[in-house]
Amino acid sequence: SLHFLVSTLLFVISELGVEGVGEAVLSGARKSKCLVPDGVDHTTREALLQQCISKNYGEGNEMRCYQGLGCFSVDYPWTSITRPFPAPHPPEEVDVHLYCYTRKSPIRYNVTLWPYIALEGCPFQADPTTVFIAHGFATNGNGSWLSEMKDNYLSAMDANIFLVDWGQAAQNLNYLQVASNTRIVGAELARFLKYLQQQHSLKVDNLHLIGHSLGAHISAYAAKAVPGISRLTAMDPAQPGFEGQAKE
Structure with missing residues (x-):
């Protein structure tokens, strides 16, 4: 319209x-x-x-x-x-990466999600709170606000922090395509959460998903696919293509 x-x-x-x-x-x-x-x-x-x-x-x-x-x-x-919206791009083109941080090991560890999950090197522990922070449209996972939020979180409590970098798909100038790509990112994030549940005893009631702009919708897609997530924070969620639409 x-x-x-x-x-x-x-x-x-x-x-x-x-x-x-x-x-x-x-x-x-x-x-x-x-x-x-x-x-x-x-x-x-x-x-x-x-x-x-x-x-x-x-x-x-x-x-x-x-x-x-x-x-x-x-x-x-x-x-x-x-x-x-057009169809979302395939996962190899969306190219989602996670950056893992903990209070004891503040060095960044890269986590691969596609086609196989590779968590090697990330010192994940199931007991602390686990936090995922997803950026939005026209940016990537290296934004200063992401680092600041990660640092503030780790200074306040022991936690596993994962920064969600989907910058390759987010920096396309076609907003319609980028918004459609959030479905793939949300599905990959949900798949990773289920992997942590099954392989590393992640407790979803100790999980916090944070997203800005289109990242808010990514977090929502993941939360819908993984029941029981205790907290979701949507910061200035993108409106075009979402406001007034079906709940899916």
Whole structure:
């Protein structure tokens, strides 16, 4: 819809500045334009628009499935008139990494998530609180605010801190694509949480997920897939494509 497209462009401008609004975003907006014959009633008009949007964004974007992550549809509610999202990129392109820190070992350890989870080197312990912090649109896991939050958390208590870096997928200027990619990041995070539960006795009632902007939605996707998480903090969650949409 026009409201969604305007909201998306305003969001991108606020994040990147006017010069940062790329052709990718504009081309994504153009794709949502569909022609409807004059004289049709409101219900028919809405149905035709929905069919057009689904066709435009579904071509070449059929449901995709990845072992351990599940299947990702481009049908409603993931793609609709008011949410013209393309299919998310595959996990190897999204390229999520985790950076592990603890109070006893403040050195950064890189944790691999795809295709296999590799926790070697990370001094994870199940008893302390475990915290995941996810950045948002147009940035990466090396932001100063992430380091400051990690340091403040570790100075206040013993904890396992994981910074979620999905910068390769987040710095695409096409907001619609980036927002769609959050589904993959959320699924990878949920898969890792289940791995920690099964292999390292993680207690989800001692878990805190934190996300900023689109990172808030990543945290929400993970929390929905792993019941019992005790705390989720959403900082300025991104609105375009999420506000007023189905709870999925």
